[in-house]
Amino acid sequence: MDFQLKQRGRASMHFLSDLAVATGPLKAKIDADLLARGLDDGALADDLDERMLQVDAALADSSAAAALAMLGEYSGVNHGRVAAAAFEEIEAEIKPRLQALTQGPTTIEPLPGEARPDYFDAAWIHRTTGGWDGHPYQGFVHGELIHRHYVARNYPGDIYAQRREILSVLPRRDYSRVFEIGTSSGNYTLQIARTFPDAEIWGCDPSPRMLEQAQRIGNENGFKWRLFIGSGEKTGFEAGCVDLVTSYIVLHEIPAEATRAQLREAFRLLRPNGDVLFTDVTRYAALDKKGVRWAEYTAINGGEPFWREAASLDLAAAAREAGFVDVRSEGFRGGIYPWFVYGRKPA
Numbered sequence: 001m002d003f004q005l006k007q008r009g010r011a012s013m014h015f016l017s018d019l020a021v022a023t024g025p026l027k028a029k030i031d032a033d034l035l036a037r038g039l040d041d042g043a044l045a046d047d048l049d050e051r052m053l054q055v056d057a058a059l060a061d062s063s064a065a066a067a068l069a070m071l072g073e074y075s076g077v078n079h080g081r082v083a084a085a086a087f088e089e090i091e092a093e094i095k096p097r098l099q100a101l102t103q104g105p106t107t108i109e110p111l112p113g114e115a116r117p118d119y120f121d122a123a124w125i126h127r128t129t130g131g132w133d134g135h136p137y138q139g140f141v142h143g144e145l146i147h148r149h150y151v152a153r154n155y156p157g158d159i160y161a162q163r164r165e166i167l168s169v170l171p172r173r174d175y176s177r178v179f180e181i182g183t184s185s186g187n188y189t190l191q192i193a194r195t196f197p198d199a200e201i202w203g204c205d206p207s208p209r210m211l212e213q214a215q216r217i218g219n220e221n222g223f224k225w226r227l228f229i230g231s232g233e234k235t236g237f238e239a240g241c242v243d244l245v246t247s248y249i250v251l252h253e254i255p256a257e258a259t260r261a262q263l264r265e266a267f268r269l270l271r272p273n274g275d276v277l278f279t280d281v282t283r284y285a286a287l288d289k290k291g292v293r294w295a296e297y298t299a300i301n302g303g304e305p306f307w308r309e310a311a312s313l314d315l316a317a318a319a320r321e322a323g324f325v326d327v328r329s330e331g332f333r334g335g336i337y338p339w340f341v342y343g344r345k346p347a
Contacts, residue, residue, distance in 0.1 A: 001101075001144065001220060003094055009086025013149035016079050019071050020154040026071075029064035031290070044289040048308070051293055072301045080129040083145040087137060098140060104219030108211050111204055111228040113236020117258065119306070120206045120231070125253050127303030132207035139213025143185025163248055164191040166279050166332055169342055175199045175243040179269060181232035181262055181278075182250030186214030192246065193223050202242070204228040204235070233261035240271045249338060251280035252299075252310040259313060263322035270345040276324060279332075279340045284311045286336050315341035 005013070034040075037058045045051040059065035124131045128142065135141055152159050175196050183189050183203035193201050203225060205211050211227045218225040228235070231254070232247075245266035251259045259278075266276045284292045299307030316329035324343025332338050 005086050006089040009089045012082045013086055016075055016082055017150045017153040019075055023068055023071055026064045026068045033062045034058060041289045055293055076127040076302060079150055083141050084135055086145055087141050101216035101219045105224035106215045106218030108215055108227045111230030111235050113234045114230035116206055117231045119255055123305045125303055133209045138209040139185045143213045163188045167195045169340060170275055170277055177242045178244045179242045181247040183214050184210045186217040188248040189214055190217055201225045204230045204232045206231050233258055233265055235265060237269055239268050242269050243271055243274045246277045248279045252307045255306050256309040256313045260318050263318055267323045267345055272345055272347045274345045276343045279338045281311055282336045282339050319343040
């Protein structure tokens with residue numbers, strides 16, 4: 001959807017994203033401070049909780065660490081509020097367009113087998129004020145304003161291209177029905193539909209507000225998506241009804257047991273020779289001690305309560321336990337992010 005923010009809203013969003021860019025030199029200075037205090041990777045504690053305390057104590061007098069903490073707290077608390085305020089400036093002119101896009105071939109309905117999971121309301125993920133359903137137009141606020149004017153401006157690479165390119169991992173192009181878990185505001189769904197134009201697209205998410213934005217994207221593009229309110233752990237669909245089950249950067253926002261449940265449900269839903277492709281954040285096992293510490297610091301301060309257990313989960317083992325074969329769990333194109341797990345349901 002094409003739209004223009006007002007000058008104040010755009011400037012406020014860009015100011016916050018520029019703060020994130022400004023933290024780069026601070027992180028380099030913090031790493032230098034740790035080395036100066038003798039904390040190279042070999043000296044860091046093996047236990048992660050001990051390591052976090054060890055680093056905090058070493059950085060007690062670090063001005064760079066204090067500055068990073070201040071900027072991170074400001075951004076964490078305010079990015080959702082600033083985006084909501086930017087939306088309010090254009091609400092009168094864009095609201096009729098948003099309402100019109102709820103009409104069309106893309107539909108929303110409850111998943112027949114699921115209630116809202118308890119963990120969904122346990123925290124405001126990303127510290128988004130009110131959580132994913134905290135604003136009547138939170139799907140638009142998050143999917144368009146925060147994603148495009150905050151995340152995408154300081155993210156290394158094209159976050160939308162990544163969603164399309166990860167699908168190249170899959171061995172087939174003839175999927176007749178695809179089920180996406182964690183549809184959110186529909187950015188990955190759109191790439192699935194463009195990559196597999198002949199496939200029927202189903203998607204689910206626990207947040208009605210996020211799905212409303214996905215519905216707008218589907219209707220704007222004339223897609224007949226079926227969207228369902230639910231987490232994808234126990235859908236109630238009949239077994240063997242889809243060819244591909246996939247998700248993109250969702251697993252770190254749910255408990256590890258929910259991921260295992262989604263893999264089990266994916267196996268049940270897939271037809272023989274069907275595929276699963278889940279993408280998520282870098283595994284802690286692929287990072288050195290300093291890298292894990294930075295990831296943990298970002299998660300704690302960024303409102304990610306399930307990050308550690310998600311990033312510590314052996315996705316390959318979990319996929320095999322669910323029954324999948326030909327399992328691969330690795331960083332995309334030889335990197336460490338995004339990380340994916342692929343598996344096939346045997347014939």
